[in-house]
Amino acid sequence: MREILILADADELPGVTALFKAAAPGAVIRGVSDADALDLATTEPPDDLRLVAFCTAVIVPGAVLKRLSGPAYNLHPGPPQARGIYPAVFALYHGLARYGATLHELTEELDAGPIVATDYADIPKEADRLGLETLARNLLTRLLNRMAGPLVLNDGPLPPNGETWSGPAWTRRDFDALCHLPVDVTEAEFRRRLRAVGEGPDHALHFQRFGRRFSLDAQSGAGPVVKGGRPVG
Numbered sequence: 001m002r003e004i005l006i007l008a009d010a011d012e013l014p015g016v017t018a019l020f021k022a023a024a025p026g027a028v029i030r031g032v033s034d035a036d037a038l039d040l041a042t043t044e045p046p047d048d049l050r051l052v053a054f055c056t057a058v059i060v061p062g063a064v065l066k067r068l069s070g071p072a073y074n075l076h077p078g079p080p081q082a083r084g085i086y087p088a089v090f091a092l093y094h095g096l097a098r099y100g101a102t103l104h105e106l107t108e109e110l111d112a113g114p115i116v117a118t119d120y121a122d123i124p125k126e127a128d129r130l131g132l133e134t135l136a137r138n139l140l141t142r143l144l145n146r147m148a149g150p151l152v153l154n155d156g157p158l159p160p161n162g163e164t165w166s167g168p169a170w171t172r173r174d175f176d177a178l179c180h181l182p183v184d185v186t187e188a189e190f191r192r193r194l195r196a197v198g199e200g201p202d203h204a205l206h207f208q209r210f211g212r213r214f215s216l217d218a219q220s221g222a223g224p225v226v227k228g229g230r231p232v233g
Contacts, residue, residue, distance in 0.1 A: 001048075002152055003028040005041055008054040016054050016144070023148035034058060042067050052151055053106060055140065062108040071113070071157050072106040075144060077136035079118060080163050083111040084170035088132045091123065093178065093196035099123050099132055101139040103147055105157070110169050114160040119143040129198035181207040 001024060006016050013031035020029045032038045035058050042051070042064050051072035053060060065072055078087025079100030091099050100120040105113030119139045123132060150158055168174075179197055181190065185207070197203055199218040206215040 001027055002050045002155070003046055003048050004030070004152055005038075005045075005049055005051045006031040006054060007033070007038055007051060007056050007058060007060065009033055009056060012054060019141075019144050020148050020152060023145075024152040027152045035061075038064060045069075050151065051106070054144070060106055065106060065108065073103060073116065073151065073158070074106045074113070075101070075103045075140065075147075077101055077133070077140055079120060080111075080115055080165045081167055082170075083165055083167060084174075085172055086170065086175050088129055088136060089175060089178065089196045089198075090170050092127070092129060092132060093192065096123060099136060099139075101136060101143045103143060111165055115163045115165070116158045117143060117147050117161055118163055119146075128195050175203075179203060179205055181205055183207055183209055 004020055004027060006013060006020070006029065008016055008031065010033045013033065017029050017031060020027060030041065032041050033056075038058065038060065042049070045067055047069050049068060050070065051060070051064075051068060053072065053074040053076075055076055060072065060074075076087075078091070079096075079098065080102055081096060082088075082091045082099075084090075088099070098120045100118050102115060103117040104111070104115045107113040119142055121135055121139060123135075127135070147158075175197075178193060181193065185193075190205070193205055194216075197205060199216065204215040204218070206213055208214075
């Protein structure tokens with residue numbers, strides 16, 4: 001039975017820890033939430049330590065991966081067909097028929113390691129960003145429930161499931177470009193982007209004209225911000 005080090009936001013750690021404890025009550029489960037704590041926890045790691053990142057924005061450095069005796073794993077919202085940042089946004093914008101959650105080996109390259117497990121659901125026709133992130137949360141929980149046991153109990157690397165990554169790895173620059181509306185945007189394109197991006201002060205659709213920036217005001221009662229597939233705020 002391995003020792004598990006969970007990398008997740010502080011408010012995520014109790015729930016994720018509980019799922020691992022349910023799968024293996026005798027396991028040693030520790031948690032960290034930031035890069036400094038991760039570095040400290042892996043300075044002299046035990047031979048049986050397995051790192052599991054869960055819905056975190058912390059990039060695991062290659063130096064940390066090299067200290068571990070076996071592969072680390074990442075569990076996050078988004079299917080292998082929507083790589084990189086904000087997968088729900090790009091899944092909606094590009095019209096994917098299905099969305100999902102993915103468990104894969106961590107490598108220095110973003111969303112590139114062998115895929116171990118996935119879970120999928122059809123994207124409802126009426127789904128917006130908040131709806132898709134909420135659906136993703138359910139898929140994440142289901143996938144972690146299924147894979148917590150193997151992550152703790154399997155001594156060797158988990159076998160790949162045969163799926164492969166596809167498409168570009170979306171970046172913050174791609175997201176910012178999606179938020180920046182052309183001055184001559186059509187109504188259809190505006191609504192396509194609004195559905196994908198959603199509304200909020202930190203990611204409002206906007207355009208530039210006359211040397212000024214014009215941003216879309218959020219409607220009263222607009223949905224909360226989502227993080228790691230979980231509505232917050």
